[in-house]
Amino acid sequence: MSHDCLFCKIAHHEIPAKVVFEDDEFIAFHDINPAAPVHLLLVPKHHVGSLADIGTNDGAWLARMMQLVPRLAFENGANPLPAGGFRMVANAGLEGGQEVDHLHFHILGGARPWNKRAAPAA
Ligand code: AMP
Numbered sequence: 334m335s336h337d338c339l340f341c342k343i344a345h346h347e348i349p350a351k352v353v354f355e356d357d358e359f360i361a362f363h364d365i366n367p368a369a370p371v372h373l374l375l376v377p378k379h380h381v382g383s384l385a386d387i388g389t390n391d392g393a394w395l396a397r398m399m400q401l402v403p404r405l406a407f408e409n410g411a412n413p414l415p416a417g418g419f420r421m422v423a424n425a426g427l428e429g430g431q432e433v434d435h436l437h438f439h440i441l442g443g444a445r446p447w448n449k450r451a452a453p454a455a
């Protein structure tokens with residue numbers, strides 16, 4: 334754990350968050366400043382700076398993390414395919430838009446009126 338890291342602190346319950354999922358390896362919680370009706374952050378509990386730090390030994394847990402993405406999206410309000418769906422975003426580095434230096438997947442979903450290809454909200 335990095336003692337200066339916001340998401341390490343959330344993963345260790347030192348800072349509160351609206352947690353929607355947790356197991357030994359990962360924690361997922363609502364983004365404090367949501368950019369969509371569903372906006373979760375999925376975080377590994379061990380400190381990893383970003384996708385740029387992933388190595389050849391990281392494939393197994395990274396696959397487990399990615400398998401959680403559709404499950405968490407649909408369990409937390411993303412609408413079913415094909416009309417619904419979700420978006421996963423991982424920012425890395427300053428020019429990549431990363432503000433918190435602990436790997437996280439943004440999971441975004443829900444009706445967005447500005448998306449011309451999306452079905453109208455029910
Ligand atoms: P990124 O720009 O990819 O590093 O995303 C960081 C995200 O963390 C932003 O969307 C923030 O709104 C979110 N965030 C920052 N602090 C918190 C917090 N305490 N709890 C939940 N989300 C947070």
Ligand code: ZN
Pocket residue numbers: 334335338339340341342379380381434435
């Ligand atoms: Zn961390």
